[in-house]
Amino acid sequence: MSSSVVDSFATPWQADASGLWALSSTAAASRYGTDGLGLEIRSSAGAAPAPAPFAERNFAPPLDLRDSDELRFWLRSSRPGDGTPSRPIYLALEATRDPPVGTPWRRLLPVSGANTWELQRVWLGDMTAALRQAVGFLRLRSLDGTIAFAAAVDDLIATASRAIEDVDAALLARLDGVWSVPVAGVPTA
16 A cells, blocks of 8 residues: 555644634644654534534645545544434534635545544545545534534545555565575574
8 A cells, every 4th residue: 555644734724714613733632653653622502503613724736635545544533423313413524626626526534432542544535536646625614513522533645555566575575675584593684
């Protein structure tokens, strides 16, 4: 599998104008990243019908995802939302162009348990070719502005599933081409 970092969340995304979400980059929101920072979301409950608050990142130049199969990131939230009637899904990831054109591409983000890190794997296979080669905005959006929660998001990466064609060559490359074993007490490459 090949991957590339789309956003390490070293800089917080921009919150919408509703004022319901407060965003920051903090160490408390970090899962695995080498930078030690993640995106922290503090969501206040709005009045019904509240606007759907969101956090967004603008990509200039646009993000090209043609060589990627998935977006992946770690999510931890104080509120479960697994899609059952008692715990509806309340977050979505959206993508659109800059300037926005038509309805954004969207994926629902289930949260199985409260305060547990969960890997979110977002398939890109049905994203239009035009959008996939020029993503201008990614948004984390609330589906219900009346829900309050605290969440952390870390290390957004784009991945592509690729079989390793030559395992021996890949292992040697990973070890900087230096690998030896003792043969009769002599290090042998």
